[in-house]
Amino acid sequence: MSEEADPDAAQRYRSSVWAGVFYVLAGIFGATVAALFAAFPQALIMSIAGLALLSTIANSLSAAFSEDSQREAAMLTFLMTASGVSLLGISSAFWGLLLGLLAYHSPKLRKLGRPAVTGAGIR
Numbered sequence: 001m002s003e004e005a006d007p008d009a010a011q012r013y014r015s016s017v018w019a020g021v022f023y024v025l026a027g028i029f030g031a032t033v034a035a036l037f038a039a040f041p042q043a044l045i046m047s048i049a050g051l052a053l054l055s056t057i058a059n060s061l062s063a064a065f066s067e068d069s070q071r072e073a074a075m076l077t078f079l080m081t082a083s084g085v086s087l088l089g090i091s092s093a094f095w096g097l098l099l100g101l102l103a104y105h106s107p108k109l110r111k112l113g114r115p116a117v118t119g120a121g122i123r
Helices: 013-039 042-064 068-083 092-113
Strands: none
């Protein structure tokens, strides 16, 4: 346990004990909670899961689009992956990563192929 649990190192054991109590309760009532969720319509469960992930998606997109040089690659990766396209039996996650990597590295590859121009001409 870290200082976040308690500044006093001698008292930190209490948070471990309470964590253990909650784990035991979750284990005892886990089947009941799972059965309760199984009784709900699937659309409701998907909606709850989507709402729970909204902040995670927002933070991830914010981090992905924060760097100007990586913005296009991040957008192409996200759109291809979210499209659900499946080519040759390979899912959209692979194609999204591949497209994003190509978009990210293509300006660098173009710079490597150009001759350097100096004041005296091409060297």
